[in-house]
Amino acid sequence: MTTIILDNVWKEYEDRVVLERVNLALDDHEFLVIIGPSGVGKTTLLRLLLSQEQPSRGRILIDGEPIASEPTADRGVVFQRYSVFPHRTVLGNVMLGPQWAGAPILGRFFGARRRELESRAMALLERVGLADSARKYPAQLSGGMQQRLALAQALIMKPKVLLLDEPFGALDPGTRKSMHQLVRELWEENAMTIVMVTHDLSEAFLLGTRVIAVDRPRNDPQAPERFGATIASDFEAKFRSVRDSRRFEAEREKLRLTLVSADSTQNSLPGGISPVRALVKD
Numbered sequence: 001m002t003t004i005i006l007d008n009v010w011k012e013y014e015d016r017v018v019l020e021r022v023n024l025a026l027d028d029h030e031f032l033v034i035i036g037p038s039g040v041g042k043t044t045l046l047r048l049l050l051s052q053e054q055p056s057r058g059r060i061l062i063d064g065e066p067i068a069s070e071p072t073a074d075r076g077v078v079f080q081r082y083s084v085f086p087h088r089t090v091l092g093n094v095m096l097g098p099q100w101a102g103a104p105i106l107g108r109f110f111g112a113r114r115r116e117l118e119s120r121a122m123a124l125l126e127r128v129g130l131a132d133s134a135r136k137y138p139a140q141l142s143g144g145m146q147q148r149l150a151l152a153q154a155l156i157m158k159p160k161v162l163l164l165d166e167p168f169g170a171l172d173p174g175t176r177k178s179m180h181q182l183v184r185e186l187w188e189e190n191a192m193t194i195v196m197v198t199h200d201l202s203e204a205f206l207l208g209t210r211v212i213a214v215d216r217p218r219n220d221p222q223a224p225e226r227f228g229a230t231i232a233s234d235f236e237a238k239f240r241s242v243r244d245s246r247r248f249e250a251e252r253e254k255l256r257l258t259l260v261s262a263d264s265t266q267n268s269l270p271g272g273i274s275p276v277r278a279l280v281k282d
């Protein structure tokens, strides 16, 4: 379970206010999408969630605890152009993170530990459709394949929160569509929280359980840096219903069993509709 709270968060660079009064409470397993005009502070918000930047004021809590002051493995990130290591194979790139985390001096595992990691990395490459390219180098991959590699690299660290900064921005429409599908599936399978920045509104509402628009509510033409951006709108998006329907399904199943066991003889409603079907209809 992962909840995120931003409590009156500000980000200022000397006299320049980039973000002000940002308040946000994110549920467990949310897919939050951030939209907003160019230069408004969307990436800054992601960098705060990664601890690449610190708030000037306010606080960020993850699962009720103050966010770590340094980037940690439980927060993965994928950028629009991901800098994979060009001299490592696809498999080597995926194995790198856990090796650095587990053996910081040598950066390498040996023996059984290495074999275990290799099989985990291969399973993940299989999942993102890159198993056949495991021995290739990044330069031999298309843009979409490189983004799949970036996803595998982030996921092998089992992040609680995955941050995506315009991850599909450089991809052609067909590849983009297949990446949407993949990310959506990975989000469901891994039960993680995703925070994604995009300029594409249809993508935002297609993927997100929640979409926030970041904008500057106040403007001083004489001093454009005086006011920062904040959450101007907050929408529940289409995919929330899918997430919530899973909870609903579980509840419905419980109720169905109760109804069936409580009264197997009187399980019809007027019009011949059974209670189960009536629930489904609702």
Ligand SMILES: Nc1ncnc2c1ncn2[C@@H]1O[C@H](COP(=O)(O)OP(=O)(O)OP(=O)(O)O)[C@@H](O)[C@H]1O
Pocket (backbone or CB within 6 Å): 013, 016, 018, 036, 037, 038, 039, 040, 041, 042, 043, 044, 045
């Ligand atoms: N280290 C910094 N020092 C000063 N200003 C900064 C710094 N980092 C970011 N900014 C400013 O903060 C503002 C917001 O930048 P940010 O990259 O977060 O915007 P964005 O909404 O992600 O933009 P885009 O959609 O174009 O990627 C920009 O005006 C940028 O110049």
